Amino acid sequence: xxxxxxxxxxxxxxxxxxxxxxxxxxxxxxxxxxxxxxxxxxxxxxxxxxxxxxxxxxxxxxxxxxxxxxxxxxxxxxxxxxxxxxxxxxxxxxxxxxxxxxxxxxxxxxxxxxxxxxxxxxxxxxxxxxxxxxxxxxxxxxxxxxxxxxxxxxxxxxxxxxxxxxxxxxxxxxxxxxxxxxxxxxxxxxxxxxxxxxxxxxxxxxxxxxxxxxxxxxxxxxxxxxxxxxxxxxxxxxxxxxxxxxxxxxxxxxxxxxxxxxxxxxxxxxxxxxxxxxxxxxxxxxxxxxxxxxxxxxxxxxxxxxxxxxxxxxxxxxxxxxxxxxxxxxxxxxxxxxxxxxxxxxxxxxxxxxxxxxxxxxxxxxxxxxxxxxxxxxxxxxxxxxxxxxxxxxxxxxxxxxxxxxxxxxxxxxxxxxxxxxxxxxxxxxxxxxxxxxxxxxxxxxxxxxxxxxxxxxxxxxxxxxxxxxxxxxxxxxxxxxxxxxxxxxxxxxxxxxxxxxxxxxxxxxxxxxxxxxxxxxxxxxxxxxxxxxxxxxxxxxxxxxxxxxxxxxxxxxxxxxxxxxxxxxxxxxxxxxxxxxxxxxxxxxxxxxxxxxxxxxxxxxxxxxxxxxxxxxxxxxxxxxxxxxxxxxxxxxxxxxxxxxxxxxxxxxxxxxxxxxxxxxxxxxxxxxxxxxxxxxxxxxxxxxxxxxxxxxxxxxxxxxxxxxxxxxxxxxxxxxxxxxxxxxxxxxxxxxxxxxxxxxxxxxxxxxxxxxxxxxxxxxxxxxxxxxxxxxxxxxxxxxxxxxxxxxxxxxxxxxxxxxxxxxxxxxxxxxxxxxxxxxxxxxxxxxxxx
Numbered sequence: 001x002x003x004x005x006x007x008x009x010x011x012x013x014x015x016x017x018x019x020x021x022x023x024x025x026x027x028x029x030x031x032x033x034x035x036x037x038x039x040x041x042x043x044x045x046x047x048x049x050x051x052x053x054x055x056x057x058x059x060x061x062x063x064x065x066x067x068x069x070x071x072x073x074x075x076x077x078x079x080x081x082x083x084x085x086x087x088x089x090x091x092x093x094x095x096x097x098x099x100x101x102x103x104x105x106x107x108x109x110x111x112x113x114x115x116x117x118x119x120x121x122x123x124x125x126x127x128x129x130x131x132x133x134x135x136x137x138x139x140x141x142x143x144x145x146x147x148x149x150x151x152x153x154x155x156x157x158x159x160x161x162x163x164x165x166x167x168x169x170x171x172x173x174x175x176x177x178x179x180x181x182x183x184x185x186x187x188x189x190x191x192x193x194x195x196x197x198x199x200x201x202x203x204x205x206x207x208x209x210x211x212x213x214x215x216x217x218x219x220x221x222x223x224x225x226x227x228x229x230x231x232x233x234x235x236x237x238x239x240x241x242x243x244x245x246x247x248x249x250x251x252x253x254x255x256x257x258x259x260x261x262x263x264x265x266x267x268x269x270x271x272x273x274x275x276x277x278x279x280x281x282x283x284x285x286x287x288x289x290x291x292x293x294x295x296x297x298x299x300x301x302x303x304x305x306x307x308x309x310x311x312x313x314x315x316x317x318x319x320x321x322x323x324x325x326x327x328x329x330x331x332x333x334x335x336x337x338x339x340x341x342x343x344x345x346x347x348x349x350x351x352x353x354x355x356x357x358x359x360x361x362x363x364x365x366x367x368x369x370x371x372x373x374x375x376x377x378x379x380x381x382x383x384x385x386x387x388x389x390x391x392x393x394x395x396x397x398x399x400x401x402x403x404x405x406x407x408x409x410x411x412x413x414x415x416x417x418x419x420x421x422x423x424x425x426x427x428x429x430x431x432x433x434x435x436x437x438x439x440x441x442x443x444x445x446x447x448x449x450x451x452x453x454x455x456x457x458x459x460x461x462x463x464x465x466x467x468x469x470x471x472x473x474x475x476x477x478x479x480x481x482x483x484x485x486x487x488x489x490x491x492x493x494x495x496x497x498x499x500x501x502x503x504x505x506x507x508x509x510x511x512x513x514x515x516x517x518x519x520x521x522x523x524x525x526x527x528x529x530x531x532x533x534x535x536x537x538x539x540x541x542x543x544x545x546x547x548x549x550x551x552x553x554x555x556x557x558x559x560x561x562x563x564x565x566x567x568x569x570x571x572x573x574x575x576x577x578x579x580x581x582x583x584x585x586x587x588x589x590x591x592x593x594x595x596x597x598x599x600x601x602x603x604x605x606x607x608x609x610x611x612x613x614x615x616x617x618x619x620x621x622x623x624x625x626x627x628x629x630x631x632x633x634x635x636x637x638x639x640x641x642x643x644x645x646x647x648x649x650x651x652x653x654x655x656x657x658x659x660x661x662x663x664x665x666x667x668x669x670x671x672x673x674x675x676x677x678x679x680x681x682x683x684x685x686x687x688x689x690x691x692x693x694x695x696x697x698x699x700x701x702x703x704x705x706x707x708x709x710x711x712x713x714x715x716x717x718x719x720x721x722x723x724x725x726x727x728x729x730x731x732x733x734x735x736x737x738x739x740x741x742x743x744x745x746x747x748x749x750x751x752x753x754x755x756x757x758x759x760x761x762x763x764x765x766x767x768x769x770x771x772x773x774x775x776x777x778x779x780x781x782x783x784x785x786x787x788x789x790x791x792x793x794x795x796x797x798x799x800x801x802x803x804x805x806x807x808x809x810x811x812x813x814x815x816x817x818x819x820x821x822x823x824x825x826x827x828x829x830x831x832x833x834x835x836x837x
Contacts (some may be wrong), residue, residue, distance in 0.1 A: 007031065007342060007349050011157035012134050013163030014041050016049075016111075016324060017310030019118035019128075021162055022329040023062050024421060026122060028339060033154055035146065037133035037163070037293045041119045042112040047201040047289075048228055048236025049111045050215070050318075053102035054418030054435070055325030058332055060335050063102075067098070067117045072109035073231050076213040080405065083220045085271035088395070091404050093581065095213075095672065100677045101433040101601070102415055103406070106321070108215070108236065110203075120294035134163075137172045141352065144305050157349060159306045160334065165294055171322040183288060185300050191249030193296035193315065197381055198253070199240050200260055201318075202288025204281040206233030209273050217384055218272055219395050224384035226319060227272060227281070237281055239267060240293070240319060242385055274663075293317050295378055297370045303361035304352065309334055309362075309438040314370045319384070320377035323413065326370060336422045337362040338500040362556050364421060373414055404558070405601070413596045417443065430677040430806035433599045439766030440808055443595045444763065445707050451756050457582040457750055464578035464746035467560040467723075468739045474727065476820040477735030477753065484517050484732065491732055492526040499639040511574065513644040519642050521733035522740065523628070529719035530737040532712075536705045537744045538625050541649070543698045543789030544581070544751060545569070546617050546690060546797050549653050551588070553609040556602035560591045569649035576739075578746025585754045598765040601675065603803040610683035612659035614690045620652035622697075677806045684804050686795060695793030702787025755779050755795045767802045 009025060011018045014036030025032045051059075051068070058066045074095035091097075095105035122128055136147040137159060146154045161169025177184045210216065210227060218225035222242040224340040230236050241263060241762050247253060268279035301307055310327040317323065337358040341350040350358070386392045416435050428438050436442040472478065484490055502512045523529060524536030551557055552565040562584070572580040577767040596602060605613075628645045632638040677682065709720040723741040724730075730738065759775040762768035780789040 008033070008098045008156040008451075009338070010035065010144065010154055010159045012146070012159060012161045012169040013167075013310075013312070014038070014115075014128065014130070015162065015164055015310070016115065016118075017164075017312075017327040017331055017614060018160075018162035019115060019122075020062075020328050021160060021309070021335065022128065023064070023118055023121055024335045026330055027062060027421075027424070028335065030126060030335075030338070030342075033156065034128045035132035035134060035148060035154065036128070036130045037149075037168075039131050041128065041130065042115045046106055047111065047203055047238065048234070049114055049324050050228060050321040051107040051109070051114075052321055052325045053098055053104035053106070054415050054420070055328045056100075056104040057108060057418070057426065057435070058325075058420055058492065060833075061421045062105075062121070064117055064121060066107065067121075068107065068114060071113045071117070071231060072107035073213050073229060073745055074105035075108055075228070077211060077215070078411075079211065079214055079216045081216060081218045081271075081273065082395070083218075083271065085218070085273040085276065087361050088400050089402065089407065091407050091620040094215075094408070097404075097408050097674065098412070100675070101412055101431060103431055104234070104431065108213075108216075108230045110230065110234070110236075110411050130762045134168050134172070136521075137169070137176065139176055139304050139306065157305065158338075158355060161306065161308035161312045162310050162331070163312055165311045165315050167308055169306065170298075170308045170312050172292055173303050173308065175307070177300075181303070184303055189299060191642050192298075193249060193252065193294045194250045195243060195247045195292040195294050196378070197240050197242055197293045197317070197385070198237055198255065198263075198290065199293050199318070200263060200288055200290045201235075201238045203230075203286045204235045204237065205284035205286070207235060207276060207280055207284070209276045210235060216272065216483075218270070219384050219387050220270065221276070223267065223270070223382070223390075224319075225270070225272060225278070234286075235281060238318065239263075239278070240381065240385065240475050241267070242387075243292070247292070252294060254292070255290040257290075260288065263290070264288075264812045289530075293381075295374055297367060297374050301363045302356070303369075305355060307334065307359045307362070313363075314367075314374065315405050316370065316374045317377040317381060320373070320380050322373045322377065325418070326373060330366060330370075332421045333419045334359075334362045334367045336366075336419075339422070369414070369417060369419075376414065409596065409601075411805045413594075416599075418597060428807050432601050432675060432677045432806060434806065434808070436766065438808060440769050442764075443598070443765040446589070446593055446761075449760070450589050450593070454586045454752065457586040457589075460746050460750045460753075461579050461582040461586075462584070464576060464742055467742035467746070468576050472735050472739055475555060475730040475735045475738070477730065477732070477739075480732035480735060481514075481517050485513065490520060490526075492521075492524070496520075496524070496635045499636050502640075502643055512639075512646070515574075515646055516639045516642060518736055518739075520639070523638060523642060523738050525631075527733045528714045529716070530733055530740075532705070532709065532715055533720045533737065533740060533744075535629055537700075537740060538628070539701050539705070540698060540744075540748075540789045541577070541624055541788065542617065542625075544747070545621055545649055545652055546613070546694045548584070549613060549617065549656060549793060550605060550687065550690070550796070552653055553605050553613075553656065554602070555604050555606070556597050557591065558598075561587045563575065565648045565653050573623055573646050576743045576746075578743040578750070581747055582750035585750055588754075589757070590759065595765060598761070598767065598803060600681070600804055600806050602677070603800070604681055605687060606660075606665075607682045607686070608660035608663035608665045609656055610686040610690075611663060612656050613686070614693060615659055616652050616656035617690075617694065619654040621648045624648040624651075681804050684800065687800055691793040691797040691800070694789045695797070698787050698789025699792060702790060748783070751788060751792060752779060755792060758795055758799050761801055762799060767805070767808075 008031040011021055011032055011034040014034050018034055022032055022034050031432055056065055056406060059068055076095045078094055079092040082088050098105050119128065133149040134146055135149050138145040143155060143157045144159045146159060157170060161167050163169050174185050210229060212229050214229050216771040220398040224240045226238045228236040264282060268282060270278040271279055295317055296316045301313040309330040314326060316326055341354045345354060383391050386395055412433055416433050420437060480749060490496050498513065500513055502509050522530045524532055548565045552563045557563045568580055568584050624645045628641055709715045709717050723738050756776045756779060759770050760772050763772065779791055779795065
């Protein structure tokens with residue numbers, strides 16, 4: 001269809017972006033001509049390229065990955081060094097870690113060789129023209145006419161500017177837009193690109209003290225280095241230096257060869273390692289070039305029939321290694337949009353409106369992501385050049401303490417959301433961090449919907465606070481409690497004195513004395529319905545405490561408020577679960593915002609904690625709760641046990657930590673074994689078992705309590721489960737019972753909303769296709785019939801298995817990966833693993 005339509009694309013620029021675009025158009029049979037201003041396609045003076053996995057994936061779609069792999073070296077180690085060359089952090093086995101996460105390693109190779117592979121793959125070399133500098137562009141209703149410096153004219157339907165940072169096509173497009181549609185390109189756009197850093201980039205011969213297959217980052221005050229080991233003994237290096245002040249637009253400096261020599265001489269004694277100076281690399285230098293690092297993502301990429309992509313539209317610093325792969329993404333996104341426009345034109349050429357829509361789609365799909373990448377690269381510059389005192393402290397003290405997984409997480413965090421060519425399926429294999437195209441749908445940000453959940457939690461918390469601490473004052477509860485605290489006697493039984501001393505500390509004794517006044521009415525038989533409600537309320541806390549503890553020990557929740565479950569439970573014990581736990585759910589909504597939060601790797605609970613959790617729950621909370629409801633006759637014994645029970649929710653995570661300390665993995669170091677994508681996560685079975693056991697307990701307990709409340713003549717469903725809202729003075733027991741009922745209803749409603757949010761989140765991040773309304777109805781029915789505890793465990797069991805999945809489609813390994821040394825040991829158990837998950 002594309003060939004029949006006669007649609008033709010003129011590509012301005014024969015660099016990485018332009019040649020990649022040409023190969024993509026060739027793949028889909030779309031006609032093109034590429035115009036390159038230089039006399040050759042592969043410039044001689046260009047340093048190496050670091051190709052990230054999502055860039056390799058696009059090359060794999062073009063069936064070029066194997067050819068590039070033969071010319072490259074995988075990065076096996078990441079080394080971070082200080083100003084004297086001392087290693088402050090190193091990461092090993094990077095090639096395998098990245099492969100298990102993303103299907104490809106990080107590759108280091110000559111930039112020229114990548115261009116040569118792309119050029120060699122073009123079947124009709126007459127479409128690649130050199131010495132063709134674009135000097136004029138005419139846009140007509142039917143197409144574009146491009147004139148080059150030698151007087152040649154080239155006709156096409158659209159012009160794509162892939163001519164780099166100093167883009168002639170972009171300048172021409174701006175000029176045409178200013179003439180035909182003033183304001184389309186903002187008047188200040190020319191001056192918005194900024195530069196804080198300069199760079200000298202070059203290639204040297206092998207140095208024996210630079211580790212092969214490594215990427216070395218050297219941190220220095222207002223300077224930094226990146227040294228990549230490449231094939232054939234080459235070292236690709238970049239020396240970054242900070243400019244005296246930020247420059248913008250036309251004020252961004254250009255450098256001369258004399259400037260380059262002066263800067264190299266000034267930096268020659270910088271340490272790369274303790275034994276290697278920068279001058280040692282310069283002694284074997286093959287070539288180098290100096291330039292300012294421009295950083296900016298333009299706000300408008302297109303006008304009418306002209307569009308810019310790659311560095312012409314978005315300039316990202318090479319320090320993060322995302323810049324080259326972003327150019328490949330840019331080309332892929334444009335081709336996807338063009339193919340969609342061609343498909344919608346029914347065999348004819350797309351109209352100007354269709355072309356404009358395609359360009360707008362391509363930009364909108366990628367722009368926000370590229371802005372994030374640009375900011376990330378800039379912050380990396382600031383961190384590695386020790387821009388502020390905080391950066392210096394972080395580099396010296398925090399970085400050495402960061403574990404390997406967190407370093408790889410930072411390198412990986414933007415890879416899964418990368419774009420690729422549509423309709424060119426490579427198949428799927430289990431990945432520890434699946435790409436968005438390998439999920440059931442592309443992940444989306446929570447947006448405003450998150451605030452609906454947060455608002456619900458805050459509303460529930462506020463209503464609970466009013467019901468527990470404001471409204472009881474109207475019923476005279478505080479007067480009743482004050483009388484008991486003053487007289488030391490409960491109104492139901494003068495022979496049941498209030499215990500006033502526990503540990504001899506007045507502050508703590510007063511807290512336990514107050515809690516005794518609150519709890520005794522629900523522990524004695526003075527009001528059977530209140531005692532039975534208390535049994536139910538404290539009994540169904542087993543499952544929420546279990547889930548909160550699991551979340552506290554997840555890798556992704558470490559160093560977040562979600563991990564501080566002991567504090568949350570402490571606040572809840574003294575004020576009300578229905579007040580503080582909805583706030584916990586609200587905090588969780590913010591903590592779980594990012595896409596990386598939902599990676600299978602992030603889900604994991606270290607095995608020593610996963611194995612210990614069931615014992616911590618049973619010993620820390622379940623057993624004390626059973627002991628609490630034994631019918632103790634001695635008043636002081638019951639009050640002592642009640643005081644000890646108050647610590648039980650906080651005891652669960654503490655016991656889990658204690659039991660984990662003695663776990664066998666601490667001796668065998670099984671816990672430190674790198675996770676493979678085709679293997680079950682070791683924590684999955686213990687967690688599933690935990691949910692099953694506590695869930696069954698919750699089911700049996702709920703059914704028992706409901707049947708007992710219904711059939712016992714001293715009880716009733718309404719008396720046990722429904723608050724008495726009649727506005728009249730209540731007794732001590734009635735007032736406290738009202739507080740407890742408000743507390744339990746607030747907690748259970750908030751937990752129900754949290755369970756629904758769990759389903760919504762999984763659908764939002766592409767791990768589920770569940771219908772949210774049907775799921776919400778099912779959870780509601782299950783809460784009533786099976787009980788809130790059993791329902792919560794069932795939701796978390798399902799959630800756990802969905803998050804642990806590393807593949808969401810039948811296994812089809814990309815042909816370029818078959819037989820590769822990094823995957824030959826990864827295929828054995830994939831089918832079995834997927835079935836088990």
